[in-house]
Every structure is written in structure tokens, then in C-alpha cells.
Amino acid sequence: MQQLISRSTGRDLLRCRRCGTEFPEGRATTDGWHYSCPKDGCEATGIGDGLKRLD
Numbered sequence: 001m002q003q004l005i006s007r008s009t010g011r012d013l014l015r016c017r018r019c020g021t022e023f024p025e026g027r028a029t030t031d032g033w034h035y036s037c038p039k040d041g042c043e044a045t046g047i048g049d050g051l052k053r054l055d
């Protein structure tokens with residue numbers, strides 16, 4: 001089992017406003033600038049717009 005959480009590069013947790021999936025920040029971005037939901041078929045992008053940062 002090597003999935004999800006173990007590979008996060010960022011410590012913050014994000015939640016998708018569209019599909020409700022929660023994932024670490026590192027899974028949602030490749031360059032640390034552009035964010036998008038990692039779930040297949042979901043097109044939510046952007047912090048605050050498509051994704052919500054959880055504290």
C-alpha cells in the first residue's frame with residue numbers, strides 16, 4: 001500500500017469544493033503554484049476557487 005498521504009510534500013490539507021475529496025497539498029500541485037484536484041474526472045482548480053485549504 002503506497003498511496004495518498006505518504007507522498008505529500010506540503011503539510012497543508014486541501015479539500016475539493018466539487019467532489020469533497022481531501023488530499024495533502026503536495027498531491028494537488030506539481031510546481032507549487034497551480035493547484036488542481038487529483039481525482040480523476042474532477043476539474044476543480046485553484047485555491048479558494050475549486051479547492052479549500054484546511055487548517
Ligand SMILES: [Zn+2]
Pocket residue numbers: 016017018019020021037038039042043044
Ligand atoms: Zn475534486
